[in-house]
Amino acid sequence: MSLTDDLAQLETPCLLLDIDRLQRNIDRFNAIAARHGVTLRPHLKTLKCVEAARMTVGASGPITVSTLAEAEHFARAGYRDILYAVGMAPAKLARARRIRQELGADLLLLTDSTRLAEAAAGMDLDFLIEVDCGDARGGLPAASPHLLAVAAAIEAGGNRVRGVLTHAGHSYGAKDPADVRPIAATERDTAVAAARRLREAGYAADIVSIGSTPTVAFAEDLTGVTEVRAGVYMPFDLDQMSRGVCQPEDLALSVLATVIGHNREAGRILIDAGGLALSKDISAHAHLPNVGYGLVVDPETAAPLEGLAVNGASQEHGKIDIADPEWYARLPVGAQVRVLPNHACFTAAAYPGYRLLQDGRLNGQWTRVNGW
Amino acid sequence: MSLTDDLAQLETPCLLLDIDRLQRNIDRFNAIAARHGVTLRPHLKTLKCVEAARMTVGASGPITVSTLAEAEHFARAGYRDILYAVGMAPAKLARARRIRQELGADLLLLTDSTRLAEAAAGMDLDFLIEVDCGDARGGLPAASPHLLAVAAAIEAGGNRVRGVLTHAGHSYGAKDPADVRPIAATERDTAVAAARRLREAGYAADIVSIGSTPTVAFAEDLTGVTEVRAGVYMPFDLDQMSRGVCQPEDLALSVLATVIGHNREAGRILIDAGGLALSKDISAHAHLPNVGYGLVVDPETAAPLEGLAVNGASQEHGKIDIADPEWYARLPVGAQVRVLPNHACFTAAAYPGYRLLQDGRLNGQWTRVNGW
Numbered sequence: 001m002s003l004t005d006d007l008a009q010l011e012t013p014c015l016l017l018d019i020d021r022l023q024r025n026i027d028r029f030n031a032i033a034a035r036h037g038v039t040l041r042p043h044l045k046t047l048k049c050v051e052a053a054r055m056t057v058g059a060s061g062p063i064t065v066s067t068l069a070e071a072e073h074f075a076r077a078g079y080r081d082i083l084y085a086v087g088m089a090p091a092k093l094a095r096a097r098r099i100r101q102e103l104g105a106d107l108l109l110l111t112d113s114t115r116l117a118e119a120a121a122g123m124d125l126d127f128l129i130e131v132d133c134g135d136a137r138g139g140l141p142a143a144s145p146h147l148l149a150v151a152a153a154i155e156a157g158g159n160r161v162r163g164v165l166t167h168a169g170h171s172y173g174a175k176d177p178a179d180v181r182p183i184a185a186t187e188r189d190t191a192v193a194a195a196r197r198l199r200e201a202g203y204a205a206d207i208v209s210i211g212s213t214p215t216v217a218f219a220e221d222l223t224g225v226t227e228v229r230a231g232v233y234m235p236f237d238l239d240q241m242s243r244g245v246c247q248p249e250d251l252a253l254s255v256l257a258t259v260i261g262h263n264r265e266a267g268r269i270l271i272d273a274g275g276l277a278l279s280k281d282i283s284a285h286a287h288l289p290n291v292g293y294g295l296v297v298d299p300e301t302a303a304p305l306e307g308l309a310v311n312g313a314s315q316e317h318g319k320i321d322i323a324d325p326e327w328y329a330r331l332p333v334g335a336q337v338r339v340l341p342n343h344a345c346f347t348a349a350a351y352p353g354y355r356l357l358q359d360g361r362l363n364g365q366w367t368r369v370n371g372w
Numbered sequence: 373m374s375l376t377d378d379l380a381q382l383e384t385p386c387l388l389l390d391i392d393r394l395q396r397n398i399d400r401f402n403a404i405a406a407r408h409g410v411t412l413r414p415h416l417k418t419l420k421c422v423e424a425a426r427m428t429v430g431a432s433g434p435i436t437v438s439t440l441a442e443a444e445h446f447a448r449a450g451y452r453d454i455l456y457a458v459g460m461a462p463a464k465l466a467r468a469r470r471i472r473q474e475l476g477a478d479l480l481l482l483t484d485s486t487r488l489a490e491a492a493a494g495m496d497l498d499f500l501i502e503v504d505c506g507d508a509r510g511g512l513p514a515a516s517p518h519l520l521a522v523a524a525a526i527e528a529g530g531n532r533v534r535g536v537l538t539h540a541g542h543s544y545g546a547k548d549p550a551d552v553r554p555i556a557a558t559e560r561d562t563a564v565a566a567a568r569r570l571r572e573a574g575y576a577a578d579i580v581s582i583g584s585t586p587t588v589a590f591a592e593d594l595t596g597v598t599e600v601r602a603g604v605y606m607p608f609d610l611d612q613m614s615r616g617v618c619q620p621e622d623l624a625l626s627v628l629a630t631v632i633g634h635n636r637e638a639g640r641i642l643i644d645a646g647g648l649a650l651s652k653d654i655s656a657h658a659h660l661p662n663v664g665y666g667l668v669v670d671p672e673t674a675a676p677l678e679g680l681a682v683n684g685a686s687q688e689h690g691k692i693d694i695a696d697p698e699w700y701a702r703l704p705v706g707a708q709v710r711v712l713p714n715h716a717c718f719t720a721a722a723y724p725g726y727r728l729l730q731d732g733r734l735n736g737q738w739t740r741v742n743g744w
Contacts, residue, residue: 008463011463011464011467011744012461012463012744013744014744045687045688066687066688067688086632086644086688086689087632087633087642087644087689087705088632089384089630089631089632089644089705089706090705090706091380091383091384091630091706092383095383111633112633113633113634113705115704115705115706116705116706119706130633132635132637132638136635136637136638136640136691137635137638137640137642137686137689137691138632138633138635138642138689139633139635141637169686258461258463259461260458260459260460260461260510261459261483261484261485261502261510261511262485263504263508263509263510263511265504265508265513266504266508266509268508268509270459270509270510272458272459272461275653275718276717276718276721277744279651279652280651280652280653280654280718281647281652282652314509314541315417315438315717315718316417316438316439316458317458317459317509317510319508319509332487333459333461333462333485333487333488334461334462334463334487334488334491345648345687346647346648346652346687349648349722350721350742350743351743352743370722371722371723371724372383372384372385372386372649
């Protein structure tokens with residue numbers, strides 16, 4: 001029996017997670033956090049999986065989540081220190097309070113809005129204030145007069161200002177580690193400056209939270225930072241690989257697919273992993289323009305099949321363009337391939353969970369929590 | 373009470389389906405099929421919803437599905453005449469047989485492969501043979517010698533050749549109806565020619581199945597065709613609108629979202645519908661380059677908000693770029709908007725179901741079947 005025999009038992013498309021690779025990636029980022037003397041609060045938006053969280057931070061946290069559905073899921077699984085790192089909406093406050101009161105989690109919320117802070121009055125909630133370090137998404141400038149206004153509105157409503165958060169999402173656009181370092185420095189400086197302003201104004205602000213997978217990987221100095229967030233580093237993907245954040249042998253997530261046709265006139269092999277199974281995200285294309293909707297690899301070894309990629313994707317069809325007709329014999333109808341995704345967070349979201357690869361064999365499965 | 377009051381009760385992001393618009397779209401395509409004297413076998417890959425199927429073809433079919441999970445779902449709901457319109461894989465044959473034997477459905481399978489036909493020997497299955505009318509996805513040329521070889525292999529295994537299928541997926545790339553008409557003519561000619569070859573060789577081949585939403589909408593003559601397939605016409609989307617297949621007031625699917633932040637320095641409003649809630653599909657951009665990841669519309673009226681679009685999307689953030697700061701007052705934190713998607717099939721796949729709009733109010737919900 002071999003991995004090939006194991007995989008032949010699976011219906012495709014199917015999501016595979018190599019937990020030996022996952023463990024190495026987790027170890028690498030735990031070591032980075034330890035070296036900087038900061039807490040790693042992993043972002044579970046990618047794997048959304050309790051077992052993966054346990055491998056990273058143990059049974060209670062700290063963790064980061066991207067939806068209240070995740071917050072509930074992890075709170076029910078025993079996680080206590082949970083940061084919901086998306087700007088809060090007034091209509092979600094009651095649900096957040098239930099997660100605190102009924103599920104017992106110390107849920108941290110995020111805002112940069114006095115209007116939200118006023119809507120939260122009297123709800124006994126904890127907040128980080130979001131600052132923008134150049135990503136141009138959520139957050140106030142560290143020097144903004146609104147920063148203190150938001151803090152005042154939070155505490156005027158009987159809630160607590162626990163600190164600040166920033167996210168250098170624009171580090172995903174950097175071409176290589178040398179370009180990431182100055183972004184990481186600005187991310188740190190922004191968060192530290194905002195926290196200092198809050199403390200000088202009398203707020204506790206003991207949490208200084210920064211992070212993105214690239215900036216955590218390549219930060220040189222995190223003085224003043226208390227915690228870092230990173231998520232996609234757990235499985236990594238072609239997008240991160242294309243920017244030098246990981247190597248090909250670090251990619252832990254892949255989609256198992258089956259050849260369902262040959263179109264010899266078009267020079268194409270068709271597989272049953274299309275746009276829904278792989279996602280339409282093509283974020284690796286900036287630096288890896290030839291990977292299409294995913295790189296085709298050997299199902300047993302995960303070695304690239306001489307550059308084959310899913311060049312086109314309709315809903316349930318992946319289209320692999322081939323130059324050499326020899327591929328029709330190498331990949332007959334019924335043969336399996338694996339596809340490495342552009343962006344793990346998006347590909348994984350189409351599946352209820354993972355089949356696990358360990359020590360070169362299939363070994364169990366984990367579930368994930370999707371939706372909102 | 374108004375629709376605005378109803379929507380304020382919903383957690384966002386949330387998928388809305390306007391069933392008055394859905395009914396109009398269904399009526400339009402039923403009338404097209406009736407005018408041509410052909411059967412409409414709606415493709416349920418977009419809505420994946422039993423209630424929508426019932427509105428279209430009643431309680432038992434015929435229907436088209438894109439996954440065996442859909443085939444099982446609809447078979448359990450009483451559908452009997454089901455076409456799984458994706459090339460079959462050998463490892464899926466046993467599951468297909470269970471759908472026939474245990475769920476009682478007359479399941480039609482699709483292939484263009486003698487290898488698949490040989491793997492199916494003795495399984496008591498019905499097949500359509502796929503032919504390629506220019507889409508360069510699945511299928512043999514109508515004149516291919518392999519066509520008769522596949523038919524022979526199917527019947528040699530004790531299975532049945534029921535007819536032919538082709539799909540003019542390339543019609544999605546046409547710019548306007550005038551460009552679709554010749555594609556529709558070729559789609560018809562290809563299917564009819566392949567069916568004639570099979571009949572002349574002694575196969576029954578009584579099903580001649582063509583279709584895509586654009587070619588069904590604009591076909592001029594369907595002589596020789598027995599049935600048409602179309603799916604995205606039920607809710608329509610920006611992609612179909614951009615090619616003239618529908619009008620703005622036909623779009624039945626939208627994502628309800630909430631404003632979660634203002635980034636005044638960047639000139640952006642942030643909403644809680646990002647890349648997962650909207651999908652990363654940007655297929656409308658070929659002819660509507662300014663719709664981003666979706667067009668922002670008024671939640672009550674569905675009228676465009678002066679061209680606002682979700683210009684950027686990270687996993688859980690949609691970024692709406694604004695030129696006029698007046699928008700911060702019109703869309704404060706907590707305000708709701710609706711977003712019309714590029715491609716309904718992809719956006720809908722992120723949700724467990726629909727909240728229904730009818731007669732200008734919220735009225736119930738339907739579930740859908742996702743995954744494989």
